[in-house]
Amino acid sequence: MPIIEVKNLTKKFGDFTAVKDVSFSVEKGNIFAFLGPNGAGKSTTIKMLTTLLTPTSGELFIDGNDVQENPNEVRHSFGIVFQDPSLDDELTAYENMEIHAILYGVKKKIRIERIKQLLEFVDLWDRKKSLVKEFSGGMKRRLEIARGLLHHPKVLFLDEPTLGLDPQTRNHMWEYLRKLNETEGITVFFTTHYMEEAERIANHIAVIDHGSIVASGTLEELKTKTGTKSLEEAFLKLTGRDIREEEVSKTDVMRARHNAWTRK
Amino acid sequence: MQIIYILWLRQLKRYLRSKPRIIGSLAQPLFFLLALGAGFGPVFSKAGQGNYIEFLVPGIISMTLIFTSIFSGMEIIWDKQFGFLKETLVAPVSRFNIMIGRTLGGATLATLQCTLVLFLSLIAGFRPVSWGLVPIAILVMFLSSLLFTALGTAIASKLDDMQGFQMIMNFLVMPLFFLSGAIFPLDRTTILGTIASFDPLSYTVDALRHLLTNVHFFTLGRDISVLVILTMVCLVVGSYFFSKVQI
Numbered sequence: 001m002p003i004i005e006v007k008n009l010t011k012k013f014g015d016f017t018a019v020k021d022v023s024f025s026v027e028k029g030n031i032f033a034f035l036g037p038n039g040a041g042k043s044t045t046i047k048m049l050t051t052l053l054t055p056t057s058g059e060l061f062i063d064g065n066d067v068q069e070n071p072n073e074v075r076h077s078f079g080i081v082f083q084d085p086s087l088d089d090e091l092t093a094y095e096n097m098e099i100h101a102i103l104y105g106v107k108k109k110i111r112i113e114r115i116k117q118l119l120e121f122v123d124l125w126d127r128k129k130s131l132v133k134e135f136s137g138g139m140k141r142r143l144e145i146a147r148g149l150l151h152h153p154k155v156l157f158l159d160e161p162t163l164g165l166d167p168q169t170r171n172h173m174w175e176y177l178r179k180l181n182e183t184e185g186i187t188v189f190f191t192t193h194y195m196e197e198a199e200r201i202a203n204h205i206a207v208i209d210h211g212s213i214v215a216s217g218t219l220e221e222l223k224t225k226t227g228t229k230s231l232e233e234a235f236l237k238l239t240g241r242d243i244r245e246e247e248v249s250k251t252d253v254m255r256a257r258h259n260a261w262t263r264k
Numbered sequence: 265m266q267i268i269y270i271l272w273l274r275q276l277k278r279y280l281r282s283k284p285r286i287i288g289s290l291a292q293p294l295f296f297l298l299a300l301g302a303g304f305g306p307v308f309s310k311a312g313q314g315n316y317i318e319f320l321v322p323g324i325i326s327m328t329l330i331f332t333s334i335f336s337g338m339e340i341i342w343d344k345q346f347g348f349l350k351e352t353l354v355a356p357v358s359r360f361n362i363m364i365g366r367t368l369g370g371a372t373l374a375t376l377q378c379t380l381v382l383f384l385s386l387i388a389g390f391r392p393v394s395w396g397l398v399p400i401a402i403l404v405m406f407l408s409s410l411l412f413t414a415l416g417t418a419i420a421s422k423l424d425d426m427q428g429f430q431m432i433m434n435f436l437v438m439p440l441f442f443l444s445g446a447i448f449p450l451d452r453t454t455i456l457g458t459i460a461s462f463d464p465l466s467y468t469v470d471a472l473r474h475l476l477t478n479v480h481f482f483t484l485g486r487d488i489s490v491l492v493i494l495t496m497v498c499l500v501v502g503s504y505f506f507s508k509v510q511i
Contacts, residue, residue: 050354052511075356088348090278102270103355131281147351250425251345257426258346 009058020211033202079148104151138169158190271365322472323446336370337416374409414498421505
């Protein structure tokens, strides 16, 4: 049985249809890349999968649980690293982990053990008492990944996790994730704009454009289907070369302001 | 319970760690107190109303209270996209508990802030009429802070950008403050006196003035009843709107 199942998912914002009758599934233990140009519906789909947004119609299942009917069951079974930061900057790395564990009902004994293990895993154990605001972008992402894994989720969602990170940090991060996928069997579902990343890491790829899935399969399948040599070419062939004129949303305006204030 | 506690504790830790924030937020009420106190004091006493500083302190405390509370409620607009709030929204916790934890945290901070202003006003020469009533005054501050934090939460749950925030500040918070009798005495014979009785902050100002200086416009019983009822309403409405928040 697939661990993620999406059936005829549609999301409308007023007249605008962000996601149009989308269906796909992700097998357990896969590393699944969800690709698409700006405004294609990637983040909207992730938000619906992670209970942050209610679909207009359609069904979603994670690990056999209906996302809309049993949101709390579903919330236990996934971890997420958002596109925008969601750490508490004024707290220490350790405190951020601790609050997460309490929110997810991880018992104290297990909590202490796991926090140590995970912070060591992402190389942040010696910085556990530092305030998060003193961290670099890469360290924050690592901490977010560690936090997302704290309650032992079956699926880890990552929405553009490598945006704004240097190649060293990016490599490091994917290594962690691959290791995790191999040893723990965690399903990884991620979006990215870096095609070579998806090419290297993912064993299953879906491309979404204008709210609909335009292709889905393994890397080889996509290349054969489009008659191209690389994922980048296949992607451009599937989605066209036009640059997307995405309308600036209120979130983008706030994001710009946020970045202006926090960039170091 | 543990969820509410940890979210409350989080806000308290953040507050106590940020010394510049504490000092910065005390400066405004202090300046208001000194500038208005020194400026209007002589006029006030000439009009036969007595000591203006004594009159003004409960008003300035109420000002601190409404600004701090509404602001901490409205932080949600920002927090749900770029902050820790999103982390709580995907957690297997009821939205009601998140809202209550947040609101209690915000109200505690506002109360702390107001208590600090009260103690600072001692420097300006203010003396409460009875020290025994000060703890009750602090309880009234907490109750009102709950009211306005919940109100801020309710409004913020319905807004999705910061422009809306400015609107609320200018068209809701400012009028509530100016019409409350915080900086001038209310008069039943004027239209302002009537309008003030529809302003929730008037009851905070009145209760604090009653408890701290033994001067009042309404009765303490009425003040407290109005505040309790409005707090309940705001908590219910606020948690309902918050439970519907989508990102």
